[in-house]
Amino acid sequence: MVKTVFDDIKNTLKGVEISETSYDERGYHLAIESQKANIINIVEFFDGKGFYLEDLCCVDYKDYLELVYFFNNHKELCRVKVALKVESDKPAAPTISRIYTIANWYEREIHEFFGVYFENHTNLTYLFLHDEIDCYPLRKDRVPVTEDDRRLLNSFKPEEYEDGFFINLGPQHPSTHGVLRVVVKMDGEYIVSAEPVLGYLHRMHEKMAENRSYLQFLPNPPRMDYLGALNYNLGHVTTVEKLCSITVPERAQYIRTITAELNRISSHLLWVGAFVADLGGLTPFLYTFQDREHILDILEGIAGSRLTYCYFRFGGLYNDVDDAFIDATKQFIKHLRGRFGMYEKLVTKNVIFINRVKGIGILEQDKVPKYGCSGPVIRSTGIPFDIRKTEPYAAYDRIGFEIPTGTIGDNLDRYMIRIREMEISLNIIEEAIEKLPSGPFKAEKVPKKLKPPKGDIYHTVESPRGELGVYIVSDETDTPYRMRWRVPSYSNLMTFPYLAKGELISDAIATLGSYDLVIPEIDR
Amino acid sequence: MMNEIIQIVGKETVRVVIGLIGVLILVVVNALMLTWLERKISGHIQRRIGPKEVGPFGLIQPIADGLKLLGKEILTPSNVDKPLYFLAPVLIFIPVLVSFIVIPFDVCLQVKDINVGILVILAFSSLSVLSILLAGWGSNNKYSLIGALRSVAQNIAYEIPLLLSILPVIFMTNSLSLKDIVEVQREGWFIWKWQFFAFLIYFIAGVAETNRTPFDLPEAESELVAGFHTEYSGMRFALFFLAEYTNIMIISAVATVFFLGGYLGPFLPGFVWFFIKTYLLVAVIMWFRWTFPRVRFDQLLNFSWKILIPAAFINLIVTGGLLKL
């Protein structure tokens, strides 16, 4: 795939500088330098080939800003990085939101954080920040917001129209989604349009990354997604290890796999409870929390905390696991296997539940590349895309497991996929415990002040919500120059305005619940 | 002094007044007890104990709740429609009090045996729909309005099966008075004398009438913040709360009277049997709440208009036919 894309670009698009890079060092296969004149052609080329826009970010090198586009393919791994340089004084670039719908939000975010103006963009209002901000936060020097930019950014105000009214879902939400606000234009009980408003929990992780060393930043990723904290920790740690070429001992890899899968199960358990609670059945919520407490006790024994674990370090783990952990995990696997039958009877076979979720919120397969969905959302449409299989990390390539897929992409498919994923995770943990080698749990000679070599790297892991990407630009000092987090809930949420149009509000809430959103990771 | 009063107003009036006071006490105590029962049942279904620290087995918990709600600030939002806002909680409590007048707790424990007893209950329960609408409209709040409108549509749709499922029993009894209906069941309770389906239809429609899960869309917590009583606080909210629990009691009481034999039963005194049967049904209604998710709104209305009403009609016609033969 990489060779064909390389040749195609060389043949069809003239004047484009393309080079092959080492995937093991950089995390992407091809690098393209583009100009403002031919960026649209390049993007249209990738759209024609069925690639999806994995990420769009901006890096501030003080003389110029660089817009970085990452494209990838669901069917076969081929990651392409397209870099576009824009001037740092009054930066502007053409928009690609006509081609990729998800770019709408990525460009809004870059506009409010860096000040890049995107021509022909329909809606450049504030996404994350509030209107009293007076500078562009992620720029290296302090650049104040210009007057016409301020007018552009502040123009989102829901207005009245005759046949319907606006309703706010959130930010104080009785369901467990966190601080998400959706402004819904309604016509009776039907939704005409739904517009999510983000930024109520923007905690400046990316700015903090530039002010903290690599080791000091370790507590932050678990707080981005507190339910899948170990997977975020894993993403951060493996990216930096790849950048610094640190090899992790085998025992640590297997233990990382075991604990990350335990975390995945606990995240899915909470989701099952919250999803059914959204629909009105409050009891399974308590049952799943009860099961989750077992996992929390197991992980507390080795990681020390109940929720926001920071267990992995660069080169291995914080401390080793003991026999108590292995025994407790084995017991827990047996316990949870026995519980699936009860959930089956209580929830999955319940007629009311099936009527609420079957055929609701159908996402078609051909819409998926426009949004860049990942995780159970994309697997429910039938595409078997899982980072643990396409780009294995930790010990996943040495353990055999299958990927569950759905058929039509409705809420019931997403529910069944997550139940199935829990069962598969139990199998993975069992196999990993059997194969657990002895040996050191931490690599030797990892410097306390990590100074990675100059360059950038992109690495992805599979969090319970989908594809989590970390892009680090390092300049040989002990703090990253830029750290960008590509979060799965962000691209999954972008499909919500499309799916909610014309639905009843109860269905829209069920669909929103089926995405498994965690808002702090969207707001970063 | 009692004799003088009796001489002035008449025996019957005194009896009715005493009965009314008794009913009032019963309603309040019952509503408090049902909140306690709900929390205990929900706790045990969810593998925990409910209120435990406040008195033995948490029995003083409802009194603490009531006192706390009494001591809350009386807050009136500034842009509500004041007459409707103030009228709604009062209006929702009147039907439940009136409905208790005609329910026979024992052979001689009935405030007044009106000969169109069931008609009184049905008429006044329709009034509670009006008070929900007043609450929703008067609150001047989008969520309250949506909740109130949902509740109105739901109540109108489910009153018809409620009535239609009671009619066969009335046919078999030839009387609208609740006392007569219980007396006829001395030969056998209606639930196993051909009216099992009527009982099922009545029960489902009754749960929908009281806005309980699985039909609790008007107060759907995860969609509309708290439904039609979002803007009420303190004692006014307590009145809505209590009215809901008393409604459950009335539905169960009417089901007991019509289908389960009322106060009939061996060994124990009549009213003990009545309360046992009623509270059994109340516990089943509470059990529903913690087991089932919510039904969506259009599915709810479809279910009523397309399934329950035809079933009730068929039941009615079959009963009428059997009675003729």
Next chain:
Amino acid sequence: MGKGGFYLETKGPIIKFAIAEKFINLARANSIWPMTFGLACCAIEMMAAAMARFDIARFGAEVFRPSPRQADLMIINGTVTKKMAPTIVTLFEQMPSPKWVIAMGNCAISGGPFVFEGQYNIIEGIDKLIPVDVYVPGCPPRPEGLLEALMKLEEKITGTRRFPIPEQKW
């Protein structure tokens, strides 16, 4: 700030009866209804406190009301950002008194781990906006911490503590 625990009292009672106050305070302490309000990670620990293992319902506090008009207690769990701050103040003002606030977690007490030089988006501690009655430190605090906060709040309302503090043996 009297023993009743309320700070901003808009219209207090004109006549106060000591015995009635005592009973009503006892009733208020035993039936504190929190509002469903979760911001970030600490919200999960608040939910865990309401679940079967830690069971806040034993103390009468499991009725989580979604509407602020029917709630007594607002538990601020999670970081308060500048965008969210007006909403929190509005919710607090909508609650009828007597009302109480528990600041749960380091972020609500003083900004937590997100305070760094050049921070532009969080409010360092919710007590800069609304009066707080009990602070629960931790990141996130254990659910037992929230239960202890409830005990402290009850002590603040009634003046006596429900369970005695076990004696320290060191």
